[in-house]
Amino acid sequence: MNATHAELAALVGAPHVLTQPEDTAPYTLDWRQRYQGHPLAVVRPSCTAEVVKLVQFCATRHIPMVPQGGNTSTCGGATPDGSGQALVISLSRLRCIRQIDPANNTLIAEAGVTLAGVQAAAYAAHRLFPLSLASEGSCQIGGNLATNAGGMAVLRYGTMRDLTLGIEAVLPNGVLLEALAPLRKNNTGYDLKQLLIGGEGTLGIITAASLKLYPIPTARATALVPVSSPNAAVALLRAVQDRFGDRLTTFELISERCFALVAQHTAPPPLPFSAPWGVLLELSDGGEAAALNEALLHWLADHPEASAGSIVAQSQTQRDQLWHWRETISEAQKRDGPSIKHDIAVPISQLGAFMARAETVLRHAFPLCEIVAFGHVGDGNLHYNVSHTRPDNADLFADEPLVNTLVYDLVYALGGTLSAEHGIGQLKRDWLAHYSPPAVQATRRTLKAALDPLNLMNPGKLL
Secondary structure, three states, rough: OOOOHHHHHHHHOHHHHHHHHHHHHHHEEEOOOOOOOOOOOOOOOOOOHHHHHHHHHHHHHOOOOEEOOOOOOOOOOOOOOOOOOOOOOOOOOOOOEEEOOOOEEEEEEEEEOEHHHHHHHHOOOOEOOOOEEOOOOOEEEEHHHOOOOOOOOOOOOHHHHEEEEEEEEEEEOOOOEEEEOOOOOOOOOOOOOOHHOOOOOOEEEEEEEEEOOOOOOOOOEEEEHHHOHHHHHHHHHHHHHHHHHHHEEEEEEEEHHHHHHHHHOOOOOOOOOOEEEEEEEEEEEEHHHHHHHHHHHHHHOOOHHOOOOEEEEEOHHHHHHHHHHHHHHHHHHHOOOOOOOOOEEEHHHHHHHHHHHHHHHHHHOOOOOOOEEEEEEOOEEEEEEEEEEHHOOHHHHHHHHHHHHHHHHHHHHHEEEOOOOOOOOOOOOOHHHHHHHHHHHHHHHHHHHHOOOOOOOOOOOOO
16 A cells, blocks of 8 residues: 555545455446446445545645445446546445435435435335436436436436435545525525536536425326327327326336347336337326226327337236336346447437437448337437448447447437436547537636636546
8 A cells, every 4th residue: 555545544544445356346347337447446445434534635736536326327427537646536335325305305325325215215204206227226316316316217317416405525635515495496696506416427427416305196197009100100299198197107118139138138018019119107196006907008098199009017916017127228238249339319399300310321321230229209318329330230329429320420410419327428528529529618618717727626527
């Protein structure tokens, strides 16, 4: 252990300063295994006060810092570079639920609490924290905030920006920003938490947050509905919203190829379903579950174009089976091999146009390519993944620049964005600079320079 490591040990305790490659390895490789870094060390503070000391230590010595939560980033946003100069600060030991206020419908959680842990704490207080992600057992609230996570229920409840009332964070100079007030109305100037939410740790390290809670729905109705095309899915979305309003919580589009991958790599489908596309929709409300289920069945019966071939869950087991199809798509695709992933969003009205035009240009450039498309159509967010641009998927990433250009040019032509919920990280940093209006990119750099003039906080990410 060198002198720097010894000083770090004095701040957080020697067992929580990791320096050996076998100990730091889980913190230096991103989830998709595209980025491998080499840190100065990995430190694991246990409280906000220790994070403050660490940041002050790094600021005075000009040591770059990489904040890390559950290390589930798909864009390399929490991976150090290979210089061996950056300190990885893992927030995994900051895992206290500081306060639950059911009457105020709020909860204060530290950054290292897993999303599943926040959900469970809310449930124990007879409340709902509605953010829902496939990685909820391992992703952490700090990372959810840093990337403005979205997930399955954005249609009804919004993203992390919408679910967050207050923030506690350590700024790049080591000053603690205490803005945790769990207030829904607080019109006192700049909303500083919004600079940190979605900032990917480039403007500070989030250590805790005040989060919104909701009543637990007592009724859910879940259905898998066949549709002929993305345009048909958008028409179905409009019709279901017209009938059920904000009781529509989830509206997921799944391609036939997704179903095939899940059947091949995870488990055979437990229920018979065959269609070019499927929509997994869920309603939630108070009251009796049977009444809501009956309302959905009656609505489907009045819309034969939607009801033919639909599966409406009649039990919790069947609901879990339907959700299994959606939640295991990413894992099934990972087992199938590498792909060029896109987490794009366009106006909902442009989804059909995007899908048709993107397939045309991609197949013109790469006749053998395979397209795996699925996502949160209710909020315009599509996971649009491309593989097999060459036989046997060889040298896939050599084609990534052209694939990205074809996809992103179309996304921006339709008024969309290249990152809906996964963040920017290293993967999309240069693409963001290319597609951002000059004034927007300049303003980002001005904010970064003002708060982090030495560029120590998660350098090389987002900007």
